[in-house]
Amino acid sequence: MVELRSSEADPPAVHFDDEERPARDLSGRVGLGVAVVACVVALLVLWQVFRPLAQGSQFYLIVFLAGTLPLVLLCYHSGWGRAPRRRPSVVDWVLAAVTLIVCLYPINPFGGGYDGFLNRQGLLEPADVLFGAVLLVLTIEACRRTTGWALPVVCVLFLAYGYYGGLMPQNWDLAHVGLDFDQIVDALYNSGSGFYGTPLDVAATYIVLFTIYGAVLDLSGASRFFVDLSVAAFRRSRSAAGRTAVAAGFLLGTVSGSGTATAVSVGAVTWPMLKRAGYPPEQAGGMLAAAGVGAILSPPTLGAAAFIVAEYLDVSYLTVLGWAMIPTVLYYLGILLAVEIDVRRFGVKAVDLPQTSALRLLARFGYHFSSLILIVVLLAAGVSATRSVVYATILAAALSFLDRRSWLTPGRLFNALSAGVRGVLPVVAVCAAAGIITSITTKTGLGAKLASKLISWAHVFGDNPTLVLALTTVLAAIALAILGLAVPVTASFIIGWVIIGPALLQLGVPAPAAAMFVFYYSVLSEVTPPTALAAVGASAITGGRTIPTMWQALKYALPAFLAPIAFVLTEPGEYLLARGPVLGIVWTTLAAALAVFGLAVATGGWVPGVGAAPLPARVLGGLAGLLLLYLAPLTIAAGVVALSLAAFLAYLYRRRSVAAPPAVPSS
DSSP states (O other), rough: OOOOOOOTTTOOOSSSSOOOOOOOOOOOOHHHHHHHHHHHHHHHHHHHHHHHOOOHHHHHHHHHHEEEEEHHHSOOOOOSSSSSSSOEEEEHHHHHHHHHHHHHGGGGGGGHHHHHHTTTTTTHHHHHHHHHHHHHHHHHHHHHHHSSSSSHHHHHHHHHHHHHHGGSSSTTOOOOOOOHHHHHHHHHSSSGGGSSSHHHHHHIIIIIHHHHHHHHHTTTTHHHHHHHHHHHHSSSTTTTHOOOOOOHHHHHHHOOOOOHHHHHHHHHHHHHHHHHHHHOHHHHHHHHHHHHHHEEEEEEEEOOHHHHHHHTTOHHHHHHHHHHHHHHHHHHHHHHHHHHHHHHTTTTOOOOOOOOHHHHHHHHHGGGGGHHHHHHHHTTOOOOOHHHHHHHHHHHHHHHGGGGGGOOOOOHHHHEEEEEHHHHHHHHHHHHHHHHHHHHHHHHTTTHHHHHHHHHHGGGGGHHHHHHHHHHHHHHHHHHHHHHHHSSSHHHHHHHHHHHHHHHHHTOOHHHHHHHHHHHHHHGGGGTOOOOHHHHHHHHHHHHOOHHHHHHHHHHHHHHTTHHHHHHHHHHGGGGGTTTTHHHHHHHHHHHHHHHHHHHHHHHHHHSTTEEOHHHHHHHHHHHHHHHHHHOOOHHHHHHHHHHHHHHHHHHHHHHHHHHOOOOOOO
């Protein structure tokens, strides 16, 4: 019997996205002080939902940033020195204090107050420029502490482009009139874009509320229940261990919304059974990482970028959830097919799982699904996403009293509120820094210029509209994958949308399809070596080598890498976003599912239900997947034929292997 500790272990920490480096584990008076400030911010966020501040949304964002950005500098170490300090240094305290001052400067009563500051827009005083410049430096430093050097370097490059772009020869495609330093600070510090643009607005409204909800749901025992249910759902079979890991990743992802956190949490519980079943450490780690990254795609708490999609396209969050349903199913279908293939390839053994009845668990603890369902019901009824998640949080807190082990007493509720805000800190740093990129892009017109450049590159091979769209899509996918190696998912989406989004829109791709294409490739870059954070976390659990674990994670997720291309190549691709007639949605989903099947054959070297696939069968499987994803009648028919031939070749290969006489050892 495999020993499982999911019912005994403390719930995993809740994070919202794969944005963060390890935070300090603060304790004592410092930890209590940070928790108190975080709890106050949480209460402000909840108050804003029902009683918005009279001064407007930008005023609220100023106060929110003042409450959270200093915490980033206290909770995340600078990384300088031989070893990270466990407690904030004097420099950290000074930086946090300066951050608080410069954040609150726009609403201080001595400079004419908030209205006076806004009236100086475009005509900043020297003190305004100084405080804005200091906040710019501190924002980049906070981003560096939470994500590393890549995104801050990108921000500096955009700033340099804004400042020096006017010195470029005017016949250069990327030249612009140039911005002086005062104009840059004004755009960042005293406008509705910059620091206080859409990214921070989304973090300060939707995302922080969902992190609070996730923390409450986690402490109410939901995480423990989801893992236990996944274990109990399968009985003795060769695939049980892998299926359990994937199912647990999906269910736990609805709580955390973080690929790395989900992979580590699920791995801590399921690695013993995966090891006993015979999975190599790298193979198991890749599976856990791929299942964990799917958490960013799993409704109803998609990754942070999904909320930005809703804001950019001015649609409800429920609409984005609807767009995500079929792609999420296709993603996990690919992983489950890979699991079934690996069971055969690696000779995985059956393991004895605890004989707890899944029905009994559902009858006793199924109420944990109630708050998740409530979010969807309220969104469908027209309730705002912010109020929906608050009501769901209240329900989850109330239902916690049905299990004595998970009562949300005042102390535990305090911990949940503070943990929710601490979980959003890295996202705040990223979103504030992303405001630098979006503001410079808007001021200089860089997005439209790069979009035109991308399309012109695609025209090198001809002017056929279909060919141009296909090449632009491939170039965009490569660019997003490379971009995702350096920056987190949220920043990757924001940069991709302002640069690659316009190119797709110019070629006639509908905005929802273009946005979801950019979103999925931003997410899928999380399993691309050499910076796949979820694979790093999973390898730490399994003890496997990090880089091979990353390649295994890529193998599991590879079918999902190609599926989003179907969104933009043909008009029926929009049906995969549940946009169109029911019949169209059904046939495109079936075609895409067959495509994922073919791609799984190509990457796994096995045809489920038939046997091992020789090289020609694997090539045919990959070709079938590509043809089926084009979603045109002729290519679908050709894809079905290619997939059938692949299965037939695998059948012949199996027959020949069975008929071959065993080798006689030489004497």
